[in-house]
Amino acid sequence: MTQARLMDGTALARRIVEETAKKAADLTERTGSAPCLATVLVGEDPASVTYVRMKQNRCRKAGIESRHVALPAATTTTELVGTLRELSANPTVHGILLQHPMGDHIDERAAFEAIAPEKDVDGVTFASFATMSFGLPGFVSCTPGGILRLLDEYDVDPAGKRAVVVGRSAILGKPVGMLLLARDATVTYCHSRTRDLPAAVREADIVVAAVGRPRLIRGQDIKPGAVVIDAGYNPGNVGDVDFDSAVERASLITPVPGGVGPMTIATLLEQTVAAAARQLGV
Numbered sequence: 315m316t317q318a319r320l321m322d323g324t325a326l327a328r329r330i331v332e333e334t335a336k337k338a339a340d341l342t343e344r345t346g347s348a349p350c351l352a353t354v355l356v357g358e359d360p361a362s363v364t365y366v367r368m369k370q371n372r373c374r375k376a377g378i379e380s381r382h383v384a385l386p387a388a389t390t391t392t393e394l395v396g397t398l399r400e401l402s403a404n405p406t407v408h409g410i411l412l413q414h415p416m417g418d419h420i421d422e423r424a425a426f427e428a429i430a431p432e433k434d435v436d437g438v439t440f441a442s443f444a445t446m447s448f449g450l451p452g453f454v455s456c457t458p459g460g461i462l463r464l465l466d467e468y469d470v471d472p473a474g475k476r477a478v479v480v481g482r483s484a485i486l487g488k489p490v491g492m493l494l495l496a497r498d499a500t501v502t503y504c505h506s507r508t509r510d511l512p513a514a515v516r517e518a519d520i521v522v523a524a525v526g527r528p529r530l531i532r533g534q535d536i537k538p539g540a541v542v543i544d545a546g547y548n549p550g551n552v553g554d555v556d557f558d559s560a561v562e563r564a565s566l567i568t569p570v571p572g573g574v575g576p577m578t579i580a581t582l583l584e585q586t587v588a589a590a591a592r593q594l595g596v
């Protein structure tokens with residue numbers, strides 16, 4: 315049995331960021347304003363601090379200004395909503411990123427909905443979910459959008475394929491399933507109440523693992539020749555797929571690190587520049 319080909323998210327993300335940097339420079343020259351992303355972080359969860367820092371660094375390299383708002387862990391929903399509304403009303407901010415998770419005491423939906431749809435470059439509002447679900451132009455959730463770009467890059471057409479999405483989170487599982495459905499895949503969502511997960515996975519031509527459980531999906535349950543997308547972020551850079559066994563069965567597989575992760579940030583930057591261009595009238 316031959317081993318799966320790796321889907322190189324690092325290389326594709328680098329190309330997207332290079333293109334985005336050119337667009338950002340052009341926009342800055344034409345308008346005198348650089349695209350600006352506001353990042354908002356509630357609390358100091360170490361992983362979230364790292365991800366936000368990665369986003370800021372990549373923004374800087376791409377010529378995108380980033381403005382950071384660090385809020386204490388005890389911030390209330392009302393306070394957070396107030397901050398997001400202020401950023402939404404600020405004409406010098408073109409995109410808003412509210413880092414997830416933000417603490418159990420926060421009404422996450424209320425917070426996401428406080429982001430103006432035209433600044434929702436992370437694709438987390440109901441408005442973005444609706445356009446995404448109908449396959450219409452608009453902002454996509456960054457990881458799901460990045461996954462679809464990877465599939466396109468490797469000539470995987472979801473149409474007619476059986477796609478199994480493991481996980482149903484608002485920023486990952488649900489939207490990636492809707493994007494695949496909009497591209498004519500037959501989509502099954504699996505989650506904590508799914509009775510026989512291995513049986514569902516065995517049916518899949520495309521598996522998207524997005525549940526946050528280290529090595530949950532095992533090679534023995536992968537249909538030979540399937541495309542395996544590992545969107546799991548677990549401590550120690552471990553994915554949701556048992557890579558060593560899955561690589562023996564799949565035709566294409568994303569590594570962790572170097573697969574879906576870099577695509578998340580590339581999509582965020584690309585959408586920030588697109589949002590700025592629209593707001594600056596270019």
Ligand SMILES: Nc1nc2c(c(=O)[nH]1)N[C@@H](CN(C=O)c1ccc(C(=O)N[C@@H](CCC(=O)O)C(=O)O)cc1)CN2
Pocket residue numbers: 365366368411412413414415436456457485547551570571572573574575576577578579
């Ligand atoms: N508001 C959001 N919150 C979260 C999102 C999101 O898209 N929007 N996604 C995840 C985490 N995340 C970004 O926030 C993220 C995770 C991992 C990576 C990444 O590039 N990982 C690298 C490895 C990094 C390392 O070496 O430490 C990789 O996979 O190659 C980017 C973004 C949760 N929250």
